[in-house]
Amino acid sequence: MTAVKITDRLTVASQPTQETLATLARAGFTTVLNNRPDNEEPGQASSPAEKEAVQRAGLAYAFIPVAAGTITEADIRAFQKIVSKAEGPVYAHCRSGTRSLTLHVLGEALDGRMQPAEIEPFGRARGFDLSGAVRWLSRRAAQMPQVKGFYEPRTGSIQYVVTDPKTRRCAIIDPVYDFDEKSGATATHQADEILAYVAREGLTVEWILDTHPHADHFSAAHYLKQKTGAPTAIGEHVTDVQKLWQKTYNWPELKTDGSQWDRLFANGDVFAVGEITGRVMFSPGHTLASVTYVIGDAAFVHDTIFMPDSGTARADFPGGSAKALWASIEAILALPDETRLFTGHDYEPGGRAAKWESTVGEEKRANPHLAGMTEERFVALREARDRTLPMPKLILHALQVNIRGGRLPEPEANGKRYLKFPLDALEGAAW
Structure with a gap:
């Protein structure tokens, strides 16, 4: 298993063993961030199983599964949020660590702290191929x-x-x-x-x-x-x-x-x-x-x-x-x-x-x-x-507003607005 410290708050790694997860708290980590989708390969620990092991070790757990060709800005921003709000150092992993590091450098590039030309040398110096991150930025620009x-x-x-x-x-x-x-x-x-x-x-x-x-x-x-x-x-x-x-x-x-x-x-x-x-x-x-x-x-x-x-x-x-x-x-x-x-x-x-x-x-x-x-x-x-799904809890509240383009009911004489809530209006709906 490979683990590389990227910043004081972030280490990226390949798939950790159960034994490694148990030692991370003693090493000073507070959060494990799993970037690996379930069922990538036989024998891979599922996210629920890893979460249980991580929490048993006294650590917080987050799950942002990504595949190399389908990373989106939502994934990048979620990764940034977990790292920035964690109580201490974050141990982020996928199969090899490349996707975790890719999410980090893409966030740095989107926020202007890293130029695209700096990404591949940054990765090589740490043992990772980040050419996919450069291609991602190029596709996004187009x-x-x-x-x-x-x-x-x-x-x-x-x-x-x-x-x-x-x-x-x-x-x-x-x-x-x-x-x-x-x-x-x-x-x-x-x-x-x-x-x-x-x-x-x-x-x-x-x-x-x-x-x-x-x-x-x-x-x-x-x-x-x-x-x-x-x-x-x-x-x-x-x-x-x-x-x-x-x-x-x-x-x-x-x-x-x-x-x-x-x-x-x-x-x-x-x-x-x-x-x-x-x-x-x-x-x-x-x-x-x-x-x-x-x-x-x-x-x-x-x-x-x-x-x-x-x-x-x-x-x-x-x-x-x-x-x-x-x-x-x-x-x-x-x-x-x-x-x-x-x-x-x-x-x-x-x-x-x-x-x-x-x-x-x-x-x-x-x-x-x-x-x-x-x-x-x-x-x-x-x-x-x-047939098994209950109605959305706001359906009778929301439709009377939304069929008027988002206009709330007009205030009544006392200055208050009132919604009208019909009883038994949706016959046969699941409870």
Whole structure:
């Protein structure tokens, strides 16, 4: 086994033995960071087994599994966060240590503390081949648009700022308005973090886009429009969703013409983010109104496809359809294999750090709901699984806000806002 000290806070290593893990606390380490996916080779200790051994030794454990060809900025930032917040030195490992060191140097390069030309010599001096890190930076520089994800842990949602680096114009996709159902408190922490990023990067917001009316969080689209003046948009079939939920809420005064947004996109409509062309794909199944935004080489698929280890989205909401979802996924997977896919949720399966970027090729190869799947088998799998899932805890709270473009209810005579909560509205839902 090889272990190389990189900084006072970071050592990278090859796969440690159980005996090595037991001695790390005595060597001064406080955290073990596993960068190796499970099942890479026969006999490899699983993440749960390693976690148990590490915690038995009195150490903290973190799991950020990566493969050399699929590292994303989310992995890099998660690695940085673990190292910076650890109580002491971190022992990061993969099979050989190369991926762990790659995550470190990519973070240094993205933050401007290391130049690309310095990376390979840095690795060679420590016994590692970091040519893959240099290639990663080169690929990233060629990608258009630039995409920054913001993870919201309360609901597992990811929000995006999508930027044309030439014009510094951007779109915000699926922003979250903070809501605590226990206290009824609202806040704009998530949206304000996005605004701070936009200001820090010197960006101009050109669009505020929702992929669909969300069932698990409030949309911050209206709040961000007030702050930036940028137009809001959603798919044109939001009017069908409005009519559906108008009945559920017994809300005859609700406008169901989509006028709460500045633009309703039809399938095939185009728009621009700076000089980068965006295209709208109607992607029903999860909801009646879901759309995918294809902007340059990036597609924002929200509740259709999750990360390859997480399958696909449910299709049992009012107006949902597993058969329609399959057709929408097939259209997304017909995009070029190198197309970057950005999902709208991640629930950190297996205790790994949150991730949200994959590619069409990765999904076709590794997503168990898609690889080698037929429509008939997918529909049966999806419908069987959906029957076991309870409704999102905020669905009845959120839809009455989100079918109005993120507008909260108007204050009543006492100055307070009230949500309307229908009882027994979702018949047959799992508890």
